[in-house]
Amino acid sequence: MSSPRDEQAAIHWSAFRYVSDEMTPDEAASFELQLAEDQAAREAVAQAVALVACVRHAEADVRGAGTSHTAPAELVSPARAVNRHWLQPLAWTSVGAAACLLTMLGGQALLNWRGDSSAVVPARATSDEQLAVAWSDLRQDEPEVVYDSEAEHEIVPVTAEDQAVESDEPEIAPSWLLTAVGGDELAGQPEEE
Amino acid sequence: MAAGQINVAPAENGRIDPAEVAALYVQHAGELRRFLYGVLRDADLAGDVLQATFTKAIEAGHTAQQESLKGWLFRVAYNEALALRRREAVHVRATHQIARSDEAHGGSPEEKLVRLEAVRSVRAALRELPEGQREVVRLRIYEQKKFSVIASELGLPLGTVLSRMQSALAKLRSKLQGE
Numbered sequence: 433m434s435s436p437r438d439e440q441a442a443i444h445w446s447a448f449r450y451v452s453d454e455m456t457p458d459e460a461a462s463f464e465l466q467l468a469e470d471q472a473a474r475e476a477v478a479q480a481v482a483l484v485a486c487v488r489h490a491e492a493d494v495r496g497a498g499t500s501h502t503a504p505a506e507l508v509s510p511a512r513a514v515n516r517h518w519l520q521p522l523a524w525t526s527v528g529a530a531a532c533l534l535t536m537l538g539g540q541a542l543l544n545w546r547g548d549s550s551a552v553v554p555a556r557a558t559s560d561e562q563l564a565v566a567w568s569d570l571r572q573d574e575p576e577v578v579y580d581s582e583a584e585h586e587i588v589p590v591t592a593e594d595q596a597v598e599s600d601e602p603e604i605a606p607s608w609l610l611t612a613v614g615g616d617e618l619a620g621q622p623e624e625e
Numbered sequence: 626m627a628a629g630q631i632n633v634a635p636a637e638n639g640r641i642d643p644a645e646v647a648a649l650y651v652q653h654a655g656e657l658r659r660f661l662y663g664v665l666r667d668a669d670l671a672g673d674v675l676q677a678t679f680t681k682a683i684e685a686g687h688t689a690q691q692e693s694l695k696g697w698l699f700r701v702a703y704n705e706a707l708a709l710r711r712r713e714a715v716h717v718r719a720t721h722q723i724a725r726s727d728e729a730h731g732g733s734p735e736e737k738l739v740r741l742e743a744v745r746s747v748r749a750a751l752r753e754l755p756e757g758q759r760e761v762v763r764l765r766i767y768e769q770k771k772f773s774v775i776a777s778e779l780g781l782p783l784g785t786v787l788s789r790m791q792s793a794l795a796k797l798r799s800k801l802q803g804e
Contacts, residue, residue, distance in 0.1 A: 444798060445791055451663045452765070454772060467664070467703055471696045474703065478659035482743070483794065483801055484766055490748035491767040605647040605654075609679060 440472070447476035451484060646682050653695055654679075657702055664706045674709060678702040743801060750800035758793040761786055 434442070449455050450463050466473045654675060661671035681701050751759055764775045772790070776783040 441791070441795065444794065447663070448794055464707075468700070471693075471699055474660050474699045475656065477663040478656045479798065479801070481659040481663040483747070483797055486744050486747035486801060487751065487762060487766045487797065489744045490751055491763055493744070493748065605650040609647060609650055 443470075443473050443476045444480070447473065447480040448483075451477060451480045643683070646679060649682060649694060649698065650679060653698055657698060660699060661702055661706055664703065665710060670709060670713075671706075674702055674705045677705050681705075746800050746803070747797055750797050754793050754796060758789045758796075761789045762793045762797075765790060 446455075446463055446466075450460060455463060463473070467477065657678065658671055658675050661674050662668055665671050665674065678698060678701050682698060751762065754762065760779070761775060764770045764778070765772065770778070772783060772786050775781075776786045779786065
C-alpha cells in the first residue's frame with residue numbers, strides 16, 4: 433500500500449509526463465479521466481507547467497539566450513515575433529495606451545469596489561446580452577505592464593504566454609471581469625468632478 | 626470567505642455575488658491559467674477558456690454545493706477546455722505550432738518570461754542538483770529530447786534516466802513551492 437506522499441509524487445510525475453508529451457495515448461487518456469475527477473491532479477498539471485517554464489528560462493539564461501528581462505522586444509513569443517515584427521512600434525504605442533486605460537479603469541473600479549462594494553453589485557440583473565457585449569468590448573488583448581523589481585525603469589510586457597507560466601502570485605481581476613460583474617454601473621459610469 | 630470554502634449565496638438575480646467572483650479570480654486565475662495551458666498547450670486558448678470559466682462562475686457558481694469553489698472552477702475549466710479541444714482539434718494544431726517555433730527559434734512560447742523570482746529559485750536549485758540529474762533535466766526540458774533518446778545518448782538504462790528525472794523534479798518542485 434502506497435503512502436499519501438508516494439501517491440502525491442506519482443501524481444506530480446504523471447502531470448510532468450502529461451505536459452511533456454511523454455505519455456502514450458492510452459496513458460494520456462487515462463490521466464485525462466483522472467483530471468476530470470481529481471483536483472490534486474489538476475493542480476499538479478498547473479505546477480508542472482510552471483516548473484517546466486522556469487527550468488527552460490533558467491537554462492536559457494545560463495546559455496545567454498534568455499535576455500528577456502533586458503530586451504523587452506524579445507519577450508514576444510517566437511511565432512508572434514516572426515509574424516508581427518513590423519507591428520512592434522504600433523504594439524508599444526498600444527501598450528502605453530492600454531496601460532493608461534487599465535490604470536484608469538482599474539483605479540476607478542477598485543475605488544468603487546473597496547469603497548463601497550454595493551457599487552459593484554448591479555441593482556438589477558445584468559442581461560446575458562449586456563454581459564456578452566461588455567466582455568467582448570472590454571476584453572483586454574493588449575499586454576499589461578509590470579515592472580521588474582531589479583530594474584524598475586524597464587517595462588516588461590506580460591503576454592498571454594507569460595501569464596500562463598507566471599508563479600503563484602494572484603492575478604488582478606481584469607477590467608472585463610469587474611465590468612461584467614458590475615454591469616452598467618462600472619461600464620458606463622460617468623466621470624465625477 | 627475562507628479559501629476554498631463554499632460561502633456563496635446567490636445574489637438577487639440568482640447569480641453568484643460579484644465580489645465573490647472577483648475575489649475568486651484574484652485567488653485562482655493564475656493557477657487555472659497554467660492548468661489550462663497544460664491541457665491546451667496554447668496560451669490564447671487558455672485565456673479564452675479562463676474567461677468562459679468565470680462567465681460560468683458568474684452565472685452558475687452558486688450551484689456549487691458540495692465541493693470547494695476552487696475545485697468547481699477547475700472542473701468547469703477542464704470541461705470547457707476539453708469541449709474546445711474537441712471542436713477545434715487544438716491538440717494537433719498546437720503541436721504543430723510548437724514544432725514550428727522550435728525549429729525557427731529553439732524554444733517554445735511557454736519559456737517566455739516567467740516570474741523572475743521563481744526562475745532564480747529554480748536556477749539555484751538546478752545548480753545544487755547532482756550533475757547526472759541536471760544533465761537529464763537539461764536534455765529533457767531545455768533540449769526537449771524524449772527520455773528514450775536521452776537514455777540512448779547517455780548510454781544509460783531508461784529506468785536510470787527516469788529515476789534521475791523524478792528525483793530532480795521533486796527537488797525543483799520543492800524549491801518552487803517555497804517561493
